[in-house]
Amino acid sequence: xxxxxxxxxxGAPADGRAFRRALGQFATGVTVIGTVHEGRGYxxxxxxxxAVSLEPPLVLWSIRKESKSAPAFTSSGHxxxxxxxxxxxxxxxxxxxxxxxPLSQVDWSAGVHGDPLLSGCLAQFECTTESVVDGGDHHIxxxxxxxxxxxxxxxxxxxxxxxxxxxxxxxTGSSQLAAAPSEEMLFMSLLRDAEQHMSTLFDSYRRxxxxxxxxxxxxxxxxxxxxxxxxxxxSTPIAPQAIDDSLAELMQAGLVNRAATGxxxxxxxxxxxxxxxxxxxxxxxxxxxxxxxANDLAAxxxxxxxxxxx
Amino acid sequence: xxxxxxxxxxGAPADGRAFRRALGQFATGVTVIGTVHEGRGYxxxxxxxxAVSLEPPLVLWSIRKESKSAPAFTSSGHxxxxxxxxxxxxxxxxxxxxxxxPLSQVDWSAGVHGDPLLSGCLAQFECTTESVVDGGDHHIxxxxxxxxxxxxxxxxxxxxxxxxxxxxxxxTGSSQLAAAPSEEMLFMSLLRDAEQHMSTLFDSYRRxxxxxxxxxxxxxxxxxxxxxxxxxxxSTPIAPQAIDDSLAELMQAGLVNRAATGxxxxxxxxxxxxxxxxxxxxxxxxxxxxxxxANDLAAxxxxxxxxxxx
Numbered sequence: 001x002x003x004x005x006x007x008x009x010x011g012a013p014a015d016g017r018a019f020r021r022a023l024g025q026f027a028t029g030v031t032v033i034g035t036v037h038e039g040r041g042y043x044x045x046x047x048x049x050x051a052v053s054l055e056p057p058l059v060l061w062s063i064r065k066e067s068k069s070a071p072a073f074t075s076s077g078h079x080x081x082x083x084x085x086x087x088x089x090x091x092x093x094x095x096x097x098x099x100x101x102p103l104s105q106v107d108w109s110a111g112v113h114g115d116p117l118l119s120g121c122l123a124q125f126e127c128t129t130e131s132v133v134d135g136g137d138h139h140i141x142x143x144x145x146x147x148x149x150x151x152x153x154x155x156x157x158x159x160x161x162x163x164x165x166x167x168x169x170x171x172t173g174s175s176q177l178a179a180a181p182s183e184e185m186l187f188m189s190l191l192r193d194a195e196q197h198m199s200t201l202f203d204s205y206r207r208x209x210x211x212x213x214x215x216x217x218x219x220x221x222x223x224x225x226x227x228x229x230x231x232x233x234x235s236t237p238i239a240p241q242a243i244d245d246s247l248a249e250l251m252q253a254g255l256v257n258r259a260a261t262g263x264x265x266x267x268x269x270x271x272x273x274x275x276x277x278x279x280x281x282x283x284x285x286x287x288x289x290x291x292x293x294a295n296d297l298a299a300x301x302x303x304x305x306x307x308x309x310x
Numbered sequence: 311x312x313x314x315x316x317x318x319x320x321g322a323p324a325d326g327r328a329f330r331r332a333l334g335q336f337a338t339g340v341t342v343i344g345t346v347h348e349g350r351g352y353x354x355x356x357x358x359x360x361a362v363s364l365e366p367p368l369v370l371w372s373i374r375k376e377s378k379s380a381p382a383f384t385s386s387g388h389x390x391x392x393x394x395x396x397x398x399x400x401x402x403x404x405x406x407x408x409x410x411x412p413l414s415q416v417d418w419s420a421g422v423h424g425d426p427l428l429s430g431c432l433a434q435f436e437c438t439t440e441s442v443v444d445g446g447d448h449h450i451x452x453x454x455x456x457x458x459x460x461x462x463x464x465x466x467x468x469x470x471x472x473x474x475x476x477x478x479x480x481x482t483g484s485s486q487l488a489a490a491p492s493e494e495m496l497f498m499s500l501l502r503d504a505e506q507h508m509s510t511l512f513d514s515y516r517r518x519x520x521x522x523x524x525x526x527x528x529x530x531x532x533x534x535x536x537x538x539x540x541x542x543x544x545s546t547p548i549a550p551q552a553i554d555d556s557l558a559e560l561m562q563a564g565l566v567n568r569a570a571t572g573x574x575x576x577x578x579x580x581x582x583x584x585x586x587x588x589x590x591x592x593x594x595x596x597x598x599x600x601x602x603x604a605n606d607l608a609a610x611x612x613x614x615x616x617x618x619x620x
Binding site for chain 1: 315317318319320321322323326328329330331332333335336337338339341358359360361362363364365366367368369370371372393429430432433435441443445446447448450452455456457458459460461462464465467469470474475476477495496497498500501502503504505507508509512513517591592595598599601602605606607609610611612613614615616617618619
């Protein structure tokens with residue numbers, strides 16, 4: 001045992017917003033789960049998927065008892081699970097809202113039980129419903145996998161109320177660079193390490209300012225133009241629930257205001273806060289680049305821009 | 311409906327290795343779950359955690375029925391869940407193996423029921439056991455959260471048989487750069503975009519070669535020096551199960567051999583394959599850098615090295 005760090009938030013789950021944020025520390029993939037019941041198709045985004053058993057092959061996920069689709073999913077006897085690929089945020093957003101005809105929103109084909117198998121995803125599981133277990137305000141659905149498919153690609157992630165993407169690290173030790181690396185491989189490894197190092201530094205700097213990445217994103221976006229919740233959802237990787245929570249807290253802090261039309265904008269205080277954040281970020285970055293000759297920096301910018309195809 | 315891409319693998323779950331790889335497409339965080347039973351402490355790494363319900367506050371995870379710790383977890387009546395932070399791969403590795411005294415491996419303090427709360431993690435949940443549900447070769451444990459804590463930081467990830475880290479994307483649209491960005495902010499944004507663009511290009515190049523990232527990592531490591539499974543686990547982000555699966559397949563393909571001592575090394579064919587992979591990667595990278603003047607490239611390397619603190 002030894003000294004623990006101080007929590008950012010802690011308590012009993014009755015503090016719903018803080019409890020949700022703590023749960024959000026566990027990263028997940030994103031799935032779309034679908035079924036067909038009484039001739040009608042259902043599909044919804046869910047991140048509660050979990051692999052359970054290999055023999056028999058069981059998986060689970062959970063659905064809000066109050067969801068309009070819950071009776072279909074608990075009665076149909078079968079469902080499909082589609083694991084989304086990193087480019088599929090639009091699919092997740094489209095099926096995160098309730099929709100009269102969700103399957104009209106996506107590109108799909110029908111599996112053995114008629115359940116939707118989405119195009120472009122990373123994995124598909126076709127399941128029969130093994131059991132429906134009580135899970136408080138949710139039903140836990142345990143499925144037995146009959147067929148699966150895996151596709152190449154990288155997963156879309158969900159963590160801390162935002163979509164995310166799988167990052168990479170250079171492997172530990174010297175195995176990558178041992179065999180007299182060429183100039184080119186050295187450059188790629190430097191590029192990755194520099195990006196990673198600067199990201200980590202910048203994260204810890206931002207944390208000192210006491211603003212979450214989500215709140216910072218919202219301030220940045222609204223500084224550019226006032227917008228609705230839907231607009232924020234289109235323009236940022238933040239989940240709708242996290243947008244609502246963050247706007248509520250920014251409003252409490254006097255930084256944002258909501259017009260009768262539903263449009264959010266920064267208050268005077270919000271504009272000032274955002275300007276000082278930006279100034280701080282620029283000063284922080286300038287310090288990192290401080291000892292680098294201006295000519296080198298200009299050359300590095302030309303190289304990076306060329307690599308991006310700009 | 312429309313054209314589907316071709317799966318890399320598909321079938322019935324009876325093909326255990328392929329089924330596990332399909333399940334691995336769903337990314338997760340990593341937790342350490344602990345309990346105290348009859349005076350003895352238990353702790354194990356698990357990635358089957360899932361948030362279930364807000365009112366009442368319920369979460370779940372599952373444990374192999376054959377696990378030595380299963381009787382303690384299903385009988386003690388309470389457990390703690392610790393969500394690991396991105397720097398905690400060593401904690402996950404230490405508690406992924408069975409150990410006589412797992413809690414001697416980590417830094418912890420006792421929660422209300424005596425269950426271990428780990429230092430340095432992202433979130434902690436102290437639970438009482440609400441129910442134990444049959445899940446094939448696993449027990450599903452549903453817990454009621456009594457207390458939680460959230461800490462600042464980024465999550466450790468697990469996906470496709472490997473540890474991973476949360477990557478970032480620049481927000482869509484012009485909101486980041488709209489307000490006449492300083493030279494410094496422009497550089498940071500270029501650095502991120504260039505790294506992301508090159509990573510994506512390189513991933514698709516590697517995919518064309520028909521080798522998984524995991525297999526490539528193993529070939530690279532063994533080209534540097536022969537090693538045991540434990541050595542591979544220490545030096546790469548690959549999970550033990552995925553190392554075993556990948557070595558078995560590389561052996562089938564005639565690329566690796568196992569000595570009686572348990573040390574794995576590349577065969578002649580493996581060495582040749584690795585050399586051609588490396589050559590291909592260097593040529594690929596050289597093509598990306600082709601039109602960039604040598605002076606600019608050298609300056610960019612100096613800048614990136616300075617940013618890494620090299």
